Amino acid sequence: MTMARAGAALYRELAEEGLFQGLFHRRPTFLVATSDAEADVLSDHSEALAEVGAPVLWLTRDMAADRLAPLSRKTVAVLEVEDEGHAIGYSIVSRLISAAGLKVERNSPVAALEYDGRSGRVSGVRVGEAVIEASAVVVAAGGGAGGLIGLPDVSRPRRGQQLVTERAPTLNAALPGSLLSCSYLLSKKQGGDADQRGYGVVIDPLETGQFLIGSTREEGRNIPENDIDAVAHLAASAGDMVPALGRLRILRCFAGIRTAICDGLPMVGRMPGIDNLFVAAGFEGDGICLGPLTGRIVADLVRGEEPEIDVSPFDPGRFAGRSIAA
Ligand SMILES: Cc1cc2nc3c(=O)[nH]c(=O)nc-3n(C[C@H](O)[C@H](O)[C@H](O)COP(=O)(O)OP(=O)(O)OC[C@H]3O[C@@H](n4cnc5c(N)ncnc54)[C@H](O)[C@@H]3O)c2cc1C
Incomplete structure (x- = not known):
């Protein structure tokens, strides 16, 4: 509930600043x-x-x-x-993508994460026969996330x-x-x-x-x-x-x-033991409300900064006993 309140507050803030203007309706x-x-x-x-x-x-x-x-x-x-308020999820996503100038590759599922054998860090993602190199990877793939991070049974x-x-x-x-x-x-x-x-x-x-x-x-x-x-x-x-x-x-x-x-909470945070791999998934019926705030939190984590909200209850490390594959 704390996270949901902060998520709604960020919607209000971004609507007032203009980014979500016309998309978020307070009520x-x-x-x-x-x-x-x-x-x-x-x-x-x-x-x-x-x-x-x-x-x-x-x-x-x-x-x-x-x-x-x-x-x-x-x-x-x-x-x-x-x-409280209302926003259509896909309109928010589309506004954020165009504001950030992101290029989105559609219909290109990631088959697996690639790891550097020496450091154990993630080095990129495999898409078909190609490998896209990355200095950090955020797995935000809904129901596809668990399989990619070696936790296929938690969602x-x-x-x-x-x-x-x-x-x-x-x-x-x-x-x-x-x-x-x-x-x-x-x-x-x-x-x-x-x-x-x-x-x-x-x-x-x-x-x-x-x-x-x-x-x-x-x-x-x-x-x-x-x-x-x-x-x-x-x-x-x-x-x-x-x-x-x-x-x-x-x-x-x-x-x-x-x-x-399975425990009713999302997974948001750094994967244990892999300092450049992050996950943000499992939002059940609250991902539209929590999405912008989660994006901000994960950006802080990737930059090595302390996020504005304590996300330790959502630490993916809580499933550490469940075969985290590399
Ligand atoms: C009927 C309904 C009502 C809802 N109402 C609300 C509401 O009122 N308020 C609210 O806040 N939320 C609501 N939600 C929930 C909200 O839609 C979700 O929580 C949110 O969409 C989760 O976002 P996500 O990005 O984590 O996952 P998803 O939306 O599931 O997106 C994951 C994406 O990752 C892609 N993907 C999967 N595997 C791979 C792979 N290997 N490689 C590349 N891409 C991959 C998928 O194709 C998908 O596009 C509702 C959901 C439903 C179904």
Whole structure:
């Protein structure tokens, strides 16, 4: 949570400085409970947020009716979290690539890392028959990272399915932030197995007037495909939370793969014993929020400087017993 708060703060900073101008939209998140049991989950979450200094506010029934008129009257409790925001991940990546003037080689998978036999340091990467030499290597390859650094078993895929509705500007304007169900919080903490799907509803009002509705958390599923059962379930759950959504058409569906590390934390840091090899992977459902901050932290590590945040809990060395191959 500390890292996520710092990640959101960096988005705000970069938006104000102009780099993310027009891409990052500040707005609150509303966490919604639809039963007393869910309200208990929300209460615990609210304490955890408050501990890291997040500005949270419980909405009374009247406040919720006023702030979130389209929300179902079945709602039992609503917690508003300020200082949050929304950005489309690929737009941020594209802005950063062009701002840095980077050349990106697409469809060129790295088959292996190359090592200098004498020093044990990494000397480059192998792409097909070619070797690209490098003075330092950062492995930020999502689900492909573990295999490259000799830790193929520490991560697992979790598929997420989402839908996008047609435009509904009036309804969209009536929701000042994203709505997140308690079941989403629970699926994030526990993951879901492939049969249970790990359903948890998030309703994101987009700048276009459309709604992004997610998502599943399907453990072990690594093919980014949709299926009609999941899509129908998500659409119905979103309609339960905001009945007016039930009247909108779904324009498209898509799926993506989150990479989760077995202990629930990402891997960010220098590989043990190899001073010029770094890893940044395993961000599960938080990599868009954490991406810019992680980039800054890894750049500090590569330059031999102390990062602004303590990333020792994410040290890849915690898996040192698990055959780190060179
Ligand atoms: C449905 C869904 C909803 C999400 N919602 C949110 C959200 O609301 N907020 C949030 O912060 N995050 C969210 N995420 C998570 C976020 O998308 C991920 O955490 C983030 O994309 C991880 O970024 P990454 O660069 O580490 O890995 P990836 O995005 O997986 O990228 C890794 C890249 O490495 C490439 N690669 C793999 N192996 C190799 C190789 N050998 N050589 C070269 N390249 C290789 C892959 O092709 C891929 O392009 C969501 C994800 C999903 C699926």
